Amino acid sequence: MNKTVTTLAELDALPAGSVIHHNVPDIEMAFVAFKDEDGKWLTCGDETPENSIEFASGLPYDVLFQPETPAPPAPLPEPVEVAEPKTPTYRNPKDGLDANNAVAVVYGHSDDCIEFDGLLYDEVGNYNTDEEKPHRVSLSNGVMFDAWYDKGGVWRFKVIAGHNLVTLDRHEFDDEQHDRYTDYLWIHGADGTGRLNLISGGPE
Structure with missing residues (x-):
């Protein structure tokens, strides 16, 4: 994924499971961080245990992985009103014919x-x-x-x-x-x- 974020709001908007890479050679700072289910960014290096980290706005953070945001659930269909069957009404046709179960x-x-x-x-x-x-x-x-x-x-x-x-x-x-x-x-x-x-x- 080729994406770079630079603001804290953009970092907050990334979903849980996202992975970012931060590398600023001028200040000799580099790490890979993972966002957990609680929204915390955790970093893990070869010599460093996982730690919760804080970020500064304005620095570049490369997004290495971002889970797909699940689509919102489809709205429930509107209830359909079913009309009550109509009761047959007869006038009495002239010859008094039997309807033979006709409607x-x-x-x-x-x-x-x-x-x-x-x-x-x-x-x-x-x-x-x-x-x-x-x-x-x-x-x-x-x-x-x-x-x-x-x-x-x-x-x-x-x-x-x-x-x-x-x-x-x-x-x-x-x-x-x-x-x-x-x-x-x-x-x-x-x-x-x-x-x-x-x-x-x-x-x-």
Whole structure:
């Protein structure tokens, strides 16, 4: 190590385990000193036992060895608040369909509303949708789907992503469903936090 210190403050700043060499020929003074754990400098020569020594400022002291200063400990991470799982809320979809253990259900209401019941309880409004200009919705569990109100007066859904997490219950015209005007989209999985949120939803 090629380093020279000349002040008492610099000597004090050297960590325990450092070794210095002092050699001033003009005054015939030379020694090697070691800094112990208590911060004392000890010198040891061939004819001299270890002695605690004092230094004078302004003289050159060559640093022969300096231990690496350990890096400060990394700060502890900030505690992360974990949200409590949301309790599912259902409105009672019109046909009284069984959710089959789904966490949420999506269906249309009137001609301008998409309803979300269950773990995600929300409503999205959009006018003038059709199959060519659907309302695209993305959920926090990766499910993505298009929704539109068709010319026959029925809300339709088309799954774009997350097929393994949804069941599409298509509306078919028959005597038993005469008052139904929507498909049902059953969502069977939350996101990684145990919740389900609306990420985006707007006309495409």
